[in-house]
Amino acid sequence: MRPGDMPGRPRRRPDLTLPMPQRDAPSSLAVPLPLPPPASAPPGAMHPPAGVTTAAAGAAPPPLAELERIRRVGSGAGGTVWMVRHGSTGREYALKVLYGNHDDAVRRQIAREIAILRTAEHPAVVRCHGMCERGGELQILLEYMNGGSLEGRRIADERFLADVARQVLSGIAYLHRCHIVHRDIKPSNLLIDSARRVKIADFGVGRILKQTMDACNSSVGTIAYMSPERINTDLNDGAYDGYAGDIWSFGLSILEFYMGRFPFGENLGKQGDWAALMCAICYSDPPEAPATSSPEFRSFVGCCLQKNPAKRPSAAQLMQHPFVAGPQPLPLAASPSNPS
Known part of the structure; x- marks a missing residue:
């Protein structure tokens, strides 16, 4: 089902204006297949792919x-x-x-x-x-990341949230430099360890398995973090930029950490039907950070959640934003099970 066009309300431009880079298209994944392990390898041995030193x-x-x-x-x-x-x-x-x-x-x-x-x-x-x-x-x-995923976590401390955002952004920027688009950035795919190091997981293989399933069986949770132009191909003249799509998903995840709930509405994100969720993402104004948050955080979220993908900064550009470019936090002793 493809929803029809609906007029949107004018929205405030984010405080930070950044020039947009020319993005290269993701390179083909057609690389040499891994060779089978040699005959002398023990059963069940893991093996590296061909051509990797x-x-x-x-x-x-x-x-x-x-x-x-x-x-x-x-x-x-x-x-x-x-x-x-x-x-x-x-x-x-x-x-x-x-x-x-x-x-x-x-x-x-x-x-x-x-x-x-x-x-x-x-x-x-x-x-x-x-x-x-x-x-x-x-x-x-x-x-192995011993702190588990960040799904369901609330991170109300902006200093710690900025550190989480900085780490994830650096990973996204690295993947994009390698012409790898994640396509499924969301809290459950962001893992943390006891040292509060945050890492991106579940790209590549998870996406392939999802592509082999019936589209009607796609989980609402995954759709929840898709960008508007990916859900509705009528938007943006049918063009989809995977790099910009990752930035939308990242921004929505960071806002969810701060708010402690899915930004479009908790029921939509967790239990709502996919049609209502799709309409909210495609035709509602993008969610904004609460007025009680800092101007830097509101600007950062606004940059990520622009409806027009061409206006979203790249991951490398967002690394220069004042919200994440400020002083890094000191190591925290709290358990990762309660990062806020």
């Missing part, structure tokens, strides 16, 4: 046989994420187990994505160590 891939991950499943840390329709531990070193990892009999085309796509994710090395991006197939399951070994 040891320096780029990092230390060789341990074989699955040496990993003990400690506890389940997440699950969904497509699979389960386990916290696992390497017996001899005590090092912890996250093991993402994808269920279902995926056809060859999907498997090849996932292998291509893993080859790219293995080369992604940035402090604000969750590290992918490798992939293997075992017992009909696709298993992906990832960096």
Whole structure:
């Protein structure tokens, strides 16, 4: 269903005006597939993709046989994420187990994505160590973040929120420089650890699995963070800029952290029907930060949540915004389970 056009109310321009860069189109994901492990490799061994050097891939991950499943840390329709531990070193990892009999085309796509994710090395991006197939399951070994996701967290302290935003922005800017568009930035895909380091997760493979599902079964939670022009292709003359779409999703997530609820309305974000949610995103004025927040934060959110994607600054430009470019906070001793 494609909603018809409706006139919108004039909205105040954000306080910060930044020149927009010329964005390159995302490069093709057609890269060499990972080679199978050599015959001498133990069963269940993780393997790096072809063409990735040891320096780029990092230390060789341990074989699955040496990993003990400690506890389940997440699950969904497509699979389960386990916290696992390497017996001899005590090092912890996250093991993402994808269920279902995926056809060859999907498997090849996932292998291509893993080859790219293995080369992604940035402090604000969750590290992918490798992939293997075992017992009909696709298993992906990832960096473990012991604080879990930021979904449902409220971060009312602007100084800490600015630090979260700065970290996520640096990761988005890195991915965009690599011509990688995330397409699913949202609180549940932003992870934190006990040192309050925040990292972006679940790009690439999760998107492929979503594309193989019936569009009618798409979760409302994911639609909630899509930009207006991605939901309704009649907007912006049918053009979709994935880089600008990531900025919208990021801005909405940061505003949600501050408000402690989904900015378009908590019922819409969590329980509302998809048609009402789509209309709210496409035809309502963009949500704004509360008047009680600082002018810098209101300006920052306004820059991210512009209806016209051409007016949204890039991630690199947003890194220069006064809200995130100010003094960085001192380390905080509070548990990440209650970051506010």
